[in-house]
Amino acid sequence: MTRYRTGLVYGVAAYVIWGLLPLYWGALGETRAFEIISHRAVWSLLVCFIALAFRKEFRSAFKALKNPRTLALLALTSGLLSANWAIYIWSVTVNRVVEASLGYYITPLVNVAFGVFMLREKMRPLQWAAVSVAAIGVAALTFDFGHLPWIAIGLAVSWGLYSVIKKSLPVTALQGLTVETLIAMFPTLTYLSMLQVNGDAAFGNSLWLSLGLAGAGIMTVAPLLFFNGSTVRLPLSVVGLLQYITPTIMFIIGVTVNGEAMPLARWIGFFAIWVALIFLGSDLWKSGRASNQGIAQS
Template sequence: MPIYWRALDRASAYEILAHRAIWSLLACLLFLTYQKQLRETFALIKNRRTFSLLALTSLLLSLNWGIYIWSVSVDRVVEAALGYYITPLVAVTFGVGVLKEHLRKYQLISVILATIGVVILTVAYGRLPWIAIGLAVSWGSYSLIKKHLNAGALQTLSIETLVAIIPNATYLIYLLSKNEAEFGQDVGFSLALVSAGLFTVVPLLMFNAATTRLPLTITGLLQYITPTIMFLVGIFVFNEELKVSKLLGFVFIWSALAFLGTDLVKSSRSANQGRN
């Protein structure tokens, strides 16, 4: 995805975000129609509690998407990768602070290591890595709320993008009225912006299909693939600088994730043994 967003850098991050949301909604509606899930989706909209929660997750999702797209436009893909690396650790922290869950030994070690890593990176950057923190907190909060919703990912994404349709459409209409929109300037680039919907929804459907076929441990570990690709793209494709001090911070983050992955495997095995 970083390479795709970089290819669209003729447009501003805000215009790309608006197109991503609008065309994702259209893609969701097409897939919902094909899967005959429109009735269930409308039922979610009619449920006041569910719709209120999805309005909140819509805001968090827009914030997450916006930070991510902007990070690519300002050459901070490695910092964005850090955000998605620490997202599972933020989820663990939320579990303790909000859901009153108890940390297991490996989880505690991972949180300590991650905290050290973030401190090292803060010193290395000379500032808080706010892009990483913004991505991790927005996605962690988004995931926390979604845990309380009994609905499919495609259905909820369609409602979230529907909630955001008014501000996004208004912004695009404003750009078009001022002749400042990149959309419509040429066919190829316009189609690339429209394709943002498919690039968002298709991976979601593929991941959901994988979760029904793969063990929990595998799907849990799959979440580290995206930030790893982002990290490698940032370093080797976009030639972003990685000083030794920053690399040291990432080593602590990766060590934390290793402990978290080990905890996931151990807890999954214990659960399976309990069933047997």
């Protein structure tokens, strides 16, 4: 298998796993969203440690702890990542996967906006067209929901800010995730300990549920490793186009598996977003380059 095809397999695998995660979180039943998030952080840290040991990157990962600026920014990204996980998993537990998929559809558009306002980048004509059409889509969805699509906006903004900050840090995705989950350990373990003491924890109630919560670590880190394998083998323009696999799978799950409502106004809103992404994808392909921002998912 050629290097390009191997990268393509890794990239598709990463985005398909991310897209199927709503089924995984949904299979955890009535478990509290914050308990799922907490277990995701704890078991992800364990899997990160194993992966770092295997790749012999422990020393590189923890160099970040010696640099006050890097450590402070990783503390900030840890908070943004936790917020993103919280919104995402909560949206699954309340059967709002379609709106969550919208968040990951509009993330590249939000990144364009961040590039303009935070990094002083200039927008190209197709990017202007994409943002304008997307604004129409968001307006249609706001009309349909009766309020702004806060889940989608929260996911896109938290992940967009996370990506912008991570872009400036001298760590790999795996190293960064290790430090971020390590920073989150104190509140996470405190919360899980309180649940256990009060007898409210889902973990330990059944073998399969406990294994499912523990498996959250593998389900978080494995696609990240596949993603890293794809980025070193594929042009970033290709990786940037592959990212739409994830929200598309999520959208299909929301509509077909969860049976979430899709009235006409919602279809119009999503259609506008898809047209905007065609403009953005065309610009991405035409320019022959893609930003790292927002390509990986949560």
